[in-house]
Amino acid sequence: MNLGGSEQRFGIWWLAFGYTLALHVLDEAGHDFLSVYNPNALVLRRFVPFIPVFTFRQWIGSLLCGLTVWLVLAPLAFRGLKWQRRLAIPVAILVGIGNGLGHILASIYLHRFMPGVYSAPLILLSGIMLLRSALGKDGGVAVE
DSSP: OOOSSSHHHHHHHHHHHHHHHHHHHHHHTTTTTTHHHHHHHHEEEETTTOOOOOOOHHHHHHHHOOOOHHHHTTTHHHOOOOHHHHHHHHIIIIIIIIHHHHHHHHHHTSSSSOTTTTTTHHHHHHHHHHHHHHOTTTTSSOOO
């Protein structure tokens, strides 16, 4: 399958990541993610005081704002702009790969399905593909 040039592929993976993240948010919301997250955040606050605790409205609102910004930037992603590729690298690593692995590994460790684990393989895969696309073939940040 030919996905076009580097810019075209980056735009496609930018969109795919956004849609996969939206699906992941629905998975977390539908399986009461905050009932797991908030108690753990309160414990972690002893060591890392800036960890937030959310109401459902705050949590879903902030995720929807972030997703909206991500998808609004999608047309620019098809231009393969350098700043956007650089932005995609930490997002892909933290939100895609780290988040996906976190859900999967927590489910294995705790011997139960954690909220968000059903969509975790998809967010992990889309994070990997976005990262590869952002880095370009040579492993460095692709140029404009």
